Amino acid sequence: MNMDRRQTNRDITLGSYDEAEHWFVRLLEPDCPAEQREAFERWRAADPEHAAAYREIQLLWKQSEDAIKDPAVMAAAKRALQPEPQVRARKRWFVPALAAGFAALLLAVALPRWLGAPADPAGTAYATVAGQEQTVTLADGSSILLDTDTKVVVRYSERTRRVDLLRGQAQFSVQGNHAWPFVVHAGAGTVTAVGTQFQVRLDDEVTDVALLKGKLAIAAQAPNGGTQDASLVGGQGLSYDANGQITPIHAVDMQQAHGWTSGQLFVHNWRLADLIAEMNRYSNTKLQLGDASLANIRVSGVFRTSDQQTLLLLLQQGWSIRAQRINGTQIQLLR
Structure with missing residues (x-):
C-alpha cells in the first residue's frame, strides 16, 4: 500500500523523491562528512515537500529492514534474484513471504541504481530587480517570462x-514532451505541465496559478505529509496556501493575466491598499498610506506599472489625495 501511494505521488513530485533517495543513500555511508549532513538538513527544511518525500523513503527502508530479518523472506529474495530451473512445490508461506520480500528486493536492485545514478544539476538561477522583466529561453525551447523582483532556479x-x-511571478511557455515532464516548485506545492502556457505567483503565504492554455496538474503538500491534488484546463486558476489547502477552481481574468506581461495593470474595483501594494512591486520608491481611511477607496482603470507619477496625479485629482515625499524612497498618501 505504501509502495503504491509512493508511486502515485512520484508521478507528480518526481524531483523531490529523486533528491530524497540520493540524500538517503549518502547519509547511509558511515564516513558521510558533517558538511554533507548539514547540507541535507538545509535541503529538508527548505520545502515541506522535501521533508515528506524523505519520510516516505525512511518508511520504505524501515519496512525493508523488518522484512530481511525473516529467513523465509531472505530465501524468497534469493530465489527471485537467482531463480532455479526446477518447479518447486508451493509452500503456504511463499505468497506472503514474497510480498514482504519485495521491499528487500527493492533494496537489492534499486540501491545500486541510486548510488550510481547521476545527481540532478545544481541549477541555473535567473532573477529580476524591481521594475525589471526578463525572458529566459531554455535549452528545450521552453521559455520563462520573469516579472518584477522574481527569482527562479532551473534544473534540467x-x-x-x-x-x-523562489519569489515573485513568472509566465511559463512549455514545449510539450510527455516523457519529460516540466515541474514548477512553488511554495507548498508543484505545478506539472507537458505543453502549455501558465503563470505562477508566489506571495507570502499563498501561491496563485493561472492557466492560459493547455492542461496542468497541481499537488499541494501539507506539513503532515498529506497531499491535495487538482487539475486545470485553459482559462482556469486556483490558489494554495502554506498548509497545502487548495481553493476552489475559478475563471481567470485573462485581461489581467496578460496585462502584466506588457507592463499594464487592469484594475477593476480594487481597494486602494491593494493597488498601492501591487504598484510598489515595480518601483524602488514605495507608496504608503498615511491615513488608514484611504485603504478601502475603490479604484478602476488601466495603469502602467512603470509610471508611478501618473498614478499619483490621478489620485490627487480624482480623490483629493495628497502625496508627500518622506525621503528618497518613500511617499506618503494623505487626505
Missing part, C-alpha cells in the same frame, strides 16, 4: 525539467 535532468520559483 534526464528525468525531469524542474524550475523552482
Whole structure:
C-alpha cells in the first residue's frame, strides 16, 4: 500500500523523491562528512515537500529492514534474484513471504541504481530587480517570462525539467514532451505541465496559478505529509496556501493575466491598499498610506506599472489625495 501511494505521488513530485533517495543513500555511508549532513538538513527544511518525500523513503527502508530479518523472506529474495530451473512445490508461506520480500528486493536492485545514478544539476538561477522583466529561453525551447523582483532556479535532468520559483511571478511557455515532464516548485506545492502556457505567483503565504492554455496538474503538500491534488484546463486558476489547502477552481481574468506581461495593470474595483501594494512591486520608491481611511477607496482603470507619477496625479485629482515625499524612497498618501 505504501509502495503504491509512493508511486502515485512520484508521478507528480518526481524531483523531490529523486533528491530524497540520493540524500538517503549518502547519509547511509558511515564516513558521510558533517558538511554533507548539514547540507541535507538545509535541503529538508527548505520545502515541506522535501521533508515528506524523505519520510516516505525512511518508511520504505524501515519496512525493508523488518522484512530481511525473516529467513523465509531472505530465501524468497534469493530465489527471485537467482531463480532455479526446477518447479518447486508451493509452500503456504511463499505468497506472503514474497510480498514482504519485495521491499528487500527493492533494496537489492534499486540501491545500486541510486548510488550510481547521476545527481540532478545544481541549477541555473535567473532573477529580476524591481521594475525589471526578463525572458529566459531554455535549452528545450521552453521559455520563462520573469516579472518584477522574481527569482527562479532551473534544473534540467534526464528525468525531469524542474524550475523552482523562489519569489515573485513568472509566465511559463512549455514545449510539450510527455516523457519529460516540466515541474514548477512553488511554495507548498508543484505545478506539472507537458505543453502549455501558465503563470505562477508566489506571495507570502499563498501561491496563485493561472492557466492560459493547455492542461496542468497541481499537488499541494501539507506539513503532515498529506497531499491535495487538482487539475486545470485553459482559462482556469486556483490558489494554495502554506498548509497545502487548495481553493476552489475559478475563471481567470485573462485581461489581467496578460496585462502584466506588457507592463499594464487592469484594475477593476480594487481597494486602494491593494493597488498601492501591487504598484510598489515595480518601483524602488514605495507608496504608503498615511491615513488608514484611504485603504478601502475603490479604484478602476488601466495603469502602467512603470509610471508611478501618473498614478499619483490621478489620485490627487480624482480623490483629493495628497502625496508627500518622506525621503528618497518613500511617499506618503494623505487626505
